[in-house]
Amino acid sequence: MAGVVRLRTLVQGKANFHTMSVVRAAGSPPPWNYLWKPGPYPESEDAKMKAAKKYGLLYEDYQPYPKGSDMLCGDYPNLPLVPEAYRSSTYEWDYPEYKRDYGETPHVEWDKYRETRYTPPQNPILSIPYMLSxxxxVVGGLTLAIYYSYDNPWLPQMQQPRTxxxxxxxxxxxxxxEELE
Known part of the structure; x- marks a missing residue:
């Protein structure tokens, strides 16, 4: 029976809920996020193989974040960023509201790039230096216009006369x- 799930507890003193692991008959990784909690950075090849299996990736495809980087992700895989808006809307996703399949390992910053949030431009038309220039x-032109038009007698001024x-x-x-006469 491929859909049968059995629980196996890792006994270390006493069995807690967070130390349980789930093994499916199909061999895919467990779908619960608390089980996908990153472990320590894999130093050896054996640790890399275990981490690749944990996240449902082939050993050749598994690449952790560089050690000492600012991500502090441990053994979590360095996956390519594909925002939700760029994924096919005609594909039969297991979770169509997220455009994800069951058992798919999400990017570490997956929640930032949802369809209702920020989507980086795929092919930007304008370069960053051009946009900055x-x-x-515009800001410099407006500043010069205000500077040269201040107290110029040839330009009409908006005034608020007061006594x-x-x-x-x-x-x-x-x-x-007293009353007036």
């Missing part, structure tokens, strides 16, 4: 309570 040209402030001066009568 356009930005600085002088009416402050209290001692000895001056501003109003009286």
């Amino acid at each position: 356009c930005f600085f040209a 002088a402030k009416q402050l209290y001066n001692p000895g001056v009568t501003y109003y009286t309570m």
Whole structure:
């Protein structure tokens, strides 16, 4: 029976829920995220083979993140980034809302590149230096326009005329309570 799942506990003093592992008859990796928690960085070939099997990858395809990198992923595989928006919408996905198949190992930053979030441009039309030069040209042009138009008598000015402030001066009568004649 290929769909039968059996539980095998790893006994270390006492068996806890987080130390259980699931072995399927088909040999695919377990689908639960708490079981895919990255382990320590694989130093030996045997550790790399175990990590590749853990994540359901061929040994030739398994490549961990470089040791000492900022990712701190342990034995998690360095998979290519394919955002959700670039995946086929006509394919029969096991989870169509995520465009993922059952047992597929997700990218380490999979949640960042969902279809409702950021999708990096596939073939950007404009280069980064060109975009920066356009930005600085617009900001610089506006700055120069404001600088040269400030207090220019030939340009109409928006003004808000006001009277002088009416402050209290001692000895001056501003109003009286007497009736006018």
